[in-house]
Amino acid sequence: MSKKDAQVFSLLFAMADALGLSEERELAQIFGVSPETIQNWRTGAVGELKPGKLAQVESAFAAQIAALRERAGAGAGDLDSGMTHLDIAPEANPSELQRLLRDRMHYDYLGHRFLYFEPQGALAWENLIRGGYEQATWLAGVRHAAREWLSTGRAKDGSAKGPIAAAMGVGRRGRTRGLDVISLGPGEGGKEVVILGALEEAEAVDPPPWRSLTLVDVSISLLLRAALAARRAVTGLPFERAQVTAVCADFEEGPLDFARRLPSERHDPDASRRLVLILGNVFGNVRHEDAFVRQKLHFLTRPGDLLWLEVGLRSERPELDPVYRMTQPSETETAAETHRRLLLEGPYRRWEAALGRRPADVRLRVWVREDDDSATIPGSYNFCHDLVLESERRAVTMLYSRRYDLAGLSRWLEQRGYAIERVEKVADTRHVDRVAHILLRRTGDA
Ligand SMILES: C[S@@+](CC[C@H](N)C(=O)[O-])C[C@H]1O[C@@H](n2cnc3c(N)ncnc32)[C@H](O)[C@@H]1O
The missing domain is CATH 1.10.260 (434 Repressor (Amino-terminal Domain))
Incomplete structure (x- = not known):
């Protein structure tokens, strides 16, 4: 031969x-x-x-x-019919979450992971972003940041102007790196679809060897929507080189086993970059930011990888924040406030119904916490959302929703090994800066 x-x-x-x-x-x-x-x-x-x-x-x-x-659920037929493939980690099995909810109902903190994992919670979220949430403004903010950060125009040193495009090596002959995008808590995935569109535009210049998108959320209902929308949005690269994976897992308490399956695991570390997305102030919702960064984000990122945070900003006058109104006594409720209340009461109501209990007298209490163990990042405060269980004379915390001072948060992240690459602020329809997109690069272990 x-x-x-x-x-x-x-x-x-x-x-x-x-x-x-x-x-x-x-x-x-x-x-x-x-x-x-x-x-x-x-x-x-x-x-x-x-x-x-x-x-x-x-x-x-x-x-x-x-x-x-x-x-992998990526056949053309599946995309047309809406059949979607999903991977489920054991800790995110809905009955496991329900068991955890039952066990923790007597604690003083439940947290945001329980808000959306049942279909009613997922629908309440979708109602919330549909009315009075200014979702179009936030999506436009994502689109703007994505275009800037993926710009393929040339800087003086010949690299791409956009820091994500530069990290991928777009435009440098033969050196484009593969990209693994990992989104933690994408919800219904509207922002991820926008980012995919911008990636496809940038990659048209110089396609990467592969690009993957891994959506990680405990809500099966929201994940299904996100995964299907994202799979339909991939048109620039063939399936084998642009996979979309939907993982139902807990990114705060779970072991993040999905990371072992990322395509970047199978290549030389310098042949790829990871981009971790934490959008919609999910970072401001986690229980302990420090533990989350040190244990979870450090596990997911390697030096040179990127982190995209979208966070709520502290306003000069807290009353300019729409949530502030909920901290004040009021006889009336806007539609957005009703959706928020239903979302927050939901897990408790479903738990008591499952036990056959009569509906208890519960009240949503939103209050500002600052300089305590729920708001440790300098300059931040926390709109803490509690359910007050009147008959039990106790309260249970359902949600932390923090607002950050940009300088304080930037320093805090730098001390933990993340360098600020870019910041884009987004104002609401009243021209008040409410949100910041922060792109960070992992520098090393801190
Ligand atoms: C506010 S919603 C969607 C936010 C979305 N990124 C946006 O920008 O609109 C937060 C999402 O995070 C998910 N989530 C919250 N805690 C989680 C956890 N510990 N593990 C996985 N998903 C979680 C919820 O199920 C929900 O879909």
Whole structure:
């Protein structure tokens, strides 16, 4: 057998091996030949493939890849019909979460992970962003930041002007890196779709070897919507190079096992970058920011990787924040406030209904906490959302919603090994800066 032919056979077996086919019998079956023929291909007793056999091998490989595609829920048929593939970590199994909720109902802190995992909570979130939440403004803010940070125009040193495009090496011949985007708490995924669109525009100049998007959320209802919308938004790269993975997992308390499956795990660290998205002030909702950064974000990022935070800003006058109104006694409630209240009462109401209890007298209390263990980042304060259980004479915290001072937060993040690359502020319809998008680069261990 010539060296060239030997290389073709070696490639054929390596491909089959990568697809999980190494048994002689299996190979014979999928290529439509006898096991002896496979033996002859391996030993070199056959010099080259006849045209008919070559066509059989080609179509067998194509069928295997199509089957993988179907298994990943990325077939064209699935996209049309809305069938969606989902991976579920054990801690995020809805009945496991319900059990945890039951166990913790007697504690003083429940937290935001319980707000959306049931369908009613997910629907309450969708109602909230549909009315009075200014969602169009926040989506426009994401679009603007994504375009700036993915700009492929040239800086003086020849790198791309946009820091995400530069980190990927876009425009540097032969050096574009693969990108793993990981979104923690995407909800219904509207912002991720916007970011995918901007990525596709930037990559048109210089496509990366691969790009993946991993959506991580405990809410199955919201994840399904996010995953389908994101899969439909991928048009620039072929499926094999642009996977969208939906993972139902707890990013605050779970082990983040999905990270072991990221494509960047299989390549040299410098051949890829990761971009972790934490949008919609989810960072301001976690219980302990310090533990979250040190244990979870450090695990997900490597030096050189990027972190995109969208956080709520502290306003000069707290009364300019729409949530402030909820801290004050009032006889009336706006539609947005009603959706917020329903969202926050929901887990308690469903828990008492499951136990067959009569609806208790509960009241939502929103109050400002500052300089305590719920607001440790300098300059931040916390709109703490509690349910007051009147008959039990106690309260349970459902949600932290912090507002940050940009300088205080930036210093705090820098001390933990994240350098600020860019900041874009977003004003609401009354021209008050309410949100900041912060792009950070992991510098090293701190
Ligand atoms: C406010 S919502 C959606 C925010 C969205 N990123 C945005 O910008 O509109 C927060 C999402 O985080 C999810 N979430 C909260 N805590 C979580 C946790 N510990 N693990 C996984 N998902 C969580 C919720 O299920 C919800 O979908």
